[in-house]
Amino acid sequence: MPKKLILIIDDDNRNIFALKAVLKAKGFECVSALSAREGFSIMEENENVAIVLMDMMMPDMDGYQAISVMKKSAKMQDIPVLAVTAQAMVGDKERCLSAGASGYISKPINVDELLIQIENFTT
Template structure:
């Protein structure tokens, strides 16, 4: 079961739904692509059996695995195990990964590395948390449209809104479902 909702879920509601569902897709600008990608993933659907317009949508997303190749992605997380896991996943898709454990270092890396395509930002970090780091990045005019995906261990009611209000492009909770993360990255890099 994949839940498709625009409702702001409480932690209890989200826990109940995740106990029954494989995925929750929150309605937003990218949701039709994400919903199709999620359902095709779980149903192991044969693309050629889908209507032509759905085939084209999936081909753009999945053919766009190519879109990951050679891209530079910054991973910001205070836990080295998370950095290792994400780096391993991304490098398997020929992504060039930069990483840091601090928000301030992330800002400096973004400023000095002109070809960063996307940022994976942990929210719960000491000193400068992900919200503050994202707000600072967004205050720099040249990075207003840089895709930033917020990663947070606590899937609490209002987290998604707080992430988006801070300037995150999208949000995914930990532990990260790797297929969902790759799907989300493809959607944001395809734009």
């Protein structure tokens, strides 16, 4: 059985680089996209995406809009989305979850917390 893939969607290469380094060290396979649209293409073409780590603040299409698009797509609607955001204000977590995210993690990312959430949604 192919390994489950983690798709990282973030408009900042440094965030992608850091997340990939951490996750690969823990034995996960990762793919990445610099925009939501690029991420959609990856999900359309790849059956093995187990979870999406979605940056919520991106130009063009933000994470809230992207989750909304995913939830309307037969191919993408069941893929859990972990909202990754630098916004850690009161109400942000609730806003992400009510938009359809399965979980929420704020930047700077607590790696242990991230791994717990990934395990929760991919097993």
